[in-house]
Amino acid sequence: MRPIQNRSRCRLLGFVLLAVLTVPALAVEIDGRIDPAEWQGAQRVTDFKVVQPLTGAAPAHPVEGWILATPEGLAVAWRVSMPPDVPRSRQPVQRDFEAQVDRVNFNIDFDGDGRTAYNFCISSTNGIGDGVFSNENAFNDDWDGNWKHAVSEDDQGWTAEALIPWYIAPMRQGTDGRRRVKVNMDRVIGATGERAAWPAVTFERSRFVSDFIPIEVAEYSQSLLAVTPYVSGLYDNVDGRSDFDGGADLFWKPNGQFQLSATLNPDFGQVESDDLVVNFSATETFISDKRPFFTENQGIFEYTTPSDFSQLLYTRRGGGGGAGGPGARRRPPGGRRR
Known part of the structure; x- marks a missing residue:
């Protein structure tokens, strides 16, 4: 009986060891603090160059970046060095801000073909902005994605982390379990306007997206089902009537x-x-x-030139002929021509 018991114990130990080895890696916690254990295996970026002004020199205040593909999404992190003698911006910002504040950017072309890139921006006060680059350097901030972000600060600088889900944008299938994307990341100091980027490319040039640097990451896939309902009510004090409405995306x-x-x-x-x-x-x-349903991935319909805002799809141009003319229909609020 003893050999049988030993054999059973060996099998049980083997099952336990196999279970431990097959446990998925620890996911990255987006808390604004870079944990070396969580970011183990990430691609580390240190070769940032100054692109505003376009000198190509190493920045006076170093910046580091990390890129890691996880099953939950593409994780990105920045460590921005800012000694106490460098003024820091403390201004809270709204989404898609244009204020000159301390911030970092991550741009990614998921297909790596130079056609469309998505921008993810984080300020030092944890404000965010996002948008789409099309036609190399035409930027549209109407697009809003659902992604995670966090920021922390200390005496020597600040740290930002972001997690971009794989379902956030359409993308092609990878090859042999790998996905080839093109990326660009940078840091901006609000007090001076200096921008340091990797690779050393700038959106002020005609070829911006095509000059991103290609990298390979593990291929993951995520699904998403999101239903967003709404209910609104209106009360007319003059006529004493109530009006309710509802719908869903x-x-x-x-x-x-x-x-x-x-x-x-x-x-x-x-x-x-x-x-x-x-x-x-x-x-x-x-x-x-500005309505979320009509701004989702709308950038593919943009064929703008420097002198106009041409689009194949323009949902705000509702209604019929001239206002009040034959065949005119009621336009949505804010959808009239001006």
């Missing part, structure tokens, strides 16, 4: 190669109103769409 992404988007009774009042513009010229004022 649906996004289904079983993988990176397929996406289904649907909307039921879209809410035209869920975003901020347009700026008031008085235009007496013969050229209409372009007002970009």
Whole structure:
């Protein structure tokens, strides 16, 4: 009986060892603090060069970056060195900010073909911005993605982490379990405007996205099913009437190669109103769409030139002929021509 017991114990030990070896690697916790154990195996970037002004020199204050593919998404981190004698911006910012503050950027072309790149920006106060580059350097911040971010600060600088899910944008299938993407990351000091980037490319040049550096990462796939309902109510104090409305947006992404988007009774009042513009010229004022359903991956429809805002799809141009003319239909709020 003793040999049988020993054999059973060996089998049990083998099963335990196999279970330990097959446990997935520890996921990166997006908390603004770079844990060496979590970032083990990441590609480390130290060769940042100054691109604003475009000198190509090493930055006076070093910056480091990390890129790591995980099953939960593409993890990116920055360590920005800023000694106490360098002024820091403490200004809180709203999404898609344009303020001159301390910030970092990560740009990625998921297909690596130079056609479309996605931008993810984090300020030192944990404000974010995102958008899409098309036609090499045409930027549109109407696109908003759902991604994680965190920031921490100390006496010698600040740290930012981001996790970009694989379902955030359409992308081609990889080859042999690997995905070839092209990336660019940078750091901007708000007080001086200095930008240090890797690789040393700038969006001020005609070829920006094509000059990203290619890297290979492990191929992962994620699915997403998101239903966003809304309910709104309106009470008319003059007539004493109430009006209620409701609807929903649906996004289904079983993988990176397929996406289904649907909307039921879209809410035209869920975003901020347009700026008031008085235009007496013969050229209409372009007002970009702000509703999430119509801004998702809209960049592929943009074929702009330096002198206009040409698009194959312009959802704000609703209604029929001239205002009040034959066949005119009611336009959504903010959708009228100005």
